[in-house]
Amino acid sequence: SISVPATATTLVFSEVGHTEIQVDINGRTIINVAMEPGAEALDEVIVIGYGSAKKVGTVVGSVARVSAQKIENRPSPNLIDALQGQVAGLQTFTSTGEPGQFASSFRLHGVGSLDGDNTPLMVLDGIPIASMSAINPNDIANISILKDASATSIYGSRASNGVVYITTKRGNTNKDATITVGGMMGWSSLASRTFWNDFMTADEYGAYLIDTDPGMEAWVNAQREQYPYNTNWGKYLFKDNAPTYKADISIQGGGGKTTYYVSGSYLDQEGITFRSGYKRYTVRANIDSRANDWLKFGVNLSGGYSETQTSRTVTGGAYTNGGLIFLQRPWYTPWDENGNEKIYIDGPGFYSLGYTSDVMPSVSNRILFSGLAYVELTPFKGFTIRSQGGIDGYDYRQTAKTLPTYLGSLGNGSTAETFDRDVTRVITNTIEYKFNIKEAHSVTLLAGQEGIDYSDANFRASSSGQSDIRLTELQHGPNNKNAGQMTDYRPKSEYAYLSFFGRVDYSFNEKYFADFSIRNDQSSRFGKNNRSAMFYAGGLMWNAKKEQFLENISWLNSLKVHASVGTSGNSSIGNYTTLALIGTNTYDGKGGWGISSPGNSSLTWEKQTLINFRADADFYNRYHLAVEYYIRNTSSMLLDTPYPYTSGFGEVTSNVGSLKNTGIDITLGVDFIRTKDAWATFTTTFNYNKTKITELFLGLDRWTVPNTGVTYVIGHPVESYWPLYAGIDPADGMPMWYVPGDDIAKTTKNETTKIYDENALMQNSGKSQFAPFSGGFGLGGGWKGFQIQADFAYVIGKYLYNNDRYFSENPWNFYGYNQSKKVRNYWKKPGDIADFPVDTEIMQFDDRLLENASFLRLKTLTIAYNLPEIVLKNVKFIKNFKVYFTGRNLFTVTKYSGSDPEPDINLTYGRYPNTKQYSVGVEVTF
Secondary structure, three states: OOOOOOOOOOOEEEEOOEEOOOEOOOOOOOOOOOOOHHHHHOOOEOOOOOOOOOEHHOOOOEEEEEEEOOOOOOOOOHHHHHHOOOOOOOOEEEEEOOOOOOOOEEEEOOOOOOOOOOOOEEEOOOOOOOOOOOOOOOHHHEEEEOOOHHHHHHHHHOOOOOOOEEEEOOOOOOOOEEEEEEEEEEEEOOOOOHHHHHHOOOOHHHHHHHHOOOHHHHHHHHHHHHHOOOOOOOHHOOOOEEEEEEEEEEEEEEEEOEEEEEEEEEEEOOOOOOOEEEEEEEEEEEEEEEOOOOEEEEEEEEEEEEEEEEOOOOOOOOOOOOOOOOOOOOOOEEEEEOOOOOEOOOOOOEOOOOHHHHHOOEEEEEEEEEEEEEEEEEEOOOOEEEEEEEEEEEEEEEEEEEEEOOOOHOOOOEEEEEEEEEEEEEEEEEEEEEEOOOEEEEEEEEEEEEEEEEEEEEEEEEEEEEEEOEEHHHOOOOOEEEEEEOOOOOOOEEEEEEEEEEEEEEEOOEEEEEEEEEEEEEEEEOOOOOOOOEEEEEEEEEEEEOHHHHHHHOOEEEEEEEEEEEEEEEEOOOOOOOOOOOEEEEOOOOOEEEEEEOOOOOOOOOEEEEEEOOOEEEEEEOOEEEEOOEEEEEEEEEEEEEEEEEEEEEEEEEEEEHHHHHEEEEEEEEEEEEEEEEEEEEEEEEEEEEEEEEEEOOOOEEEOOOOOOOOEEEEOEEEEEEEOOEEEOOOOOOEEEEEEOOOOOOOOOOOOOOOOOOHEEEEEEEOOOOOOOOEEEEEEEEEOOEEEEEEEEEEEEOOOEHHHHHHOOOOOOOOOOOOOOOHHOOOOOOOOOOOOOOOOOOOOHHHHHHHOOOOEEEEEEEEEEEHHHHHHOOOOOOEEEEEEEEEOOEEEOOOOOOOOOOOOOOOOOOOOOEEEEEEEEEEEEE
């Protein structure tokens, strides 16, 4: 009940997350109102961690959000892939196009550790998760990226690289259930065939062989007469238009005091190469119920089952009947005269890829479960006690076989089985108290405890000698029977965290805001004297628009200024790295014991301090701008440092060195058109990050990671060191390299030499391993029922060592194999300006192979049409009917000459490249 002045005529009902309602009183004393959640109102609420949700405008920390519209109905099941280019400061890469391989990496605000994990903590509805592979993107309400210390330090040691908080959809009360059914069909092809189309045709290859060695003419002519074909081996390895099918259904609603969201989905994605594919089934149930005024409880449950087929003979590896099949001579063919694939390909002399994939099947399946149950007590207004328990885990099984019908080993099959069980258990208890002091002061106090327990158990078994196609299981192999753990010395791996934390939030007149958080973490990964660490953060926000001198400026709709500082840690080392471990071995045919790991009992937390300044503003009701500057210092890094081999070990994990990241994030949004029937928007994100190593180990100023070219130098970012190629001497056709100066950390391109010595010629290439610039931009618009959205992503300053070229542009090392068309530009006589010499080993491991892998990609293009209400009004049970087209990776702009510029690795060859996808779908809401 409320007291209403006699002169009042209207009541206004408002609640965060619901649409505002105005009701005329008209002399009534009892008024019933049912409030409905609204899409715009829901966007005002944000979950950033423990405790209740907050209004977006009251969050002190730096938080970026990605809406459901950016994630749902995409042809890729990889959720991380959808974030590329969407958040300033977040770099996201998908390193393979193979179905079921979620090889995505993502970093926030640069590299925080040289050896440790740089992946943000992923949290699903309050439960930390290890993988997003079982999440149906259509179940997601939004994703929040927690970027600064004010937002992340409440998570303590696990949040040194930021936090990705995923919120799934929930039900609505007092509203008829909404049933949504969707279906999609898509097609996948290579994102780019430029690399694969760059090899010589049969005629070009024959002419090249004769040109370089006229004595080969008779042999070439005989080969061409015997094999009159012209094969593009890339088209044989990777097919076009591999199909994808997806179906979804969800039911969302509630009645009385209970709400629910229940969904199911099915995905079937065929790979673009032999026997590669992925199937996934997911279910979800989010149920919340308010038993009475002081008790609320609920569950979030999700499960998934996936099956992945992997072609062992095709994906990756330096094999000319696999990832390096481009080297095969183009006049050979894998097809017979009827266009059918051969079993055995004469000429090169190997079994065809389709055949070997069928007789060497490799299938893995994964059963995943993630869930939580909670109970929430509110004994009096503003005071909430919440306890929740959750679990995230999976069972993984892989079966790899060579069937006894394989002609290459007839009657001698083999089978290998691998099993892995991974479980994380979490229990969290919090107490939160919200209260006001004299209206102007708002205070929220939060205290909590959290325990995390992880375990992983695995085994592997194998046998061989299976002779009957009907009897191919482990027990049917009489030979080489073997069973053991997947690792050499542990049947099981475990770790645990115990944490206590607290937070204070304060605001004055919704004009000045402050928060402070503190957390103590204890980790089993460190020795008993180093397990505990304290992390803290504090933040301030000024809502400047509330000041009198800005209130009446009509063109300025909002202006907020943020500042924060805090600490966090990193414990991403092996579970037993601190311990000296004993393992088994075999010597002279006898079993024995030996020290397998040196251990380091002094290991402790990697430490990080993050300082952040941010300002965001809205202008003219159509422009939004956010600018953020950060300083990220890492010290006591967990780094594998070199150790004398006389000790029996080449390296020992230690707390050494320091690293500094500085950078700026910019986000800009513009509403060009906003009317009743039409809208048009432009959004862009930009990040510049500068990484600098400030301290190393053992008094060194420089250290090159063996066999990688990756080099750490004090005062520099992580850079690539290689001999610098100087080209071909026009006088004699010999290759040349630049001689390093006195300081090899400085790039020197003056004096040259024709004598290759990798160690003597090694110097700074001036190229950083990690891209300093990244971002994206999007254009969207709609008119009545039509909608179009195009999202682009870009990375500038990314370099990748293209090891494929060591094989494809190396005709003297790989004589007799096909080569790139580029090798035809070789030196013939004095004065020639050429790219390649002749009569010499032309390819060395130098910076020729270190290529600029910067790229711009049309990440997603969506065109949709919603049937207008006037068409649906006579069909009362259909609320909405949408058809859409979605494209992914439709085009890529890059200077990188390899098959794909995106892999987030130092060196690549023979990989399964990214794909482009087209899909059409329909979504009906009842």
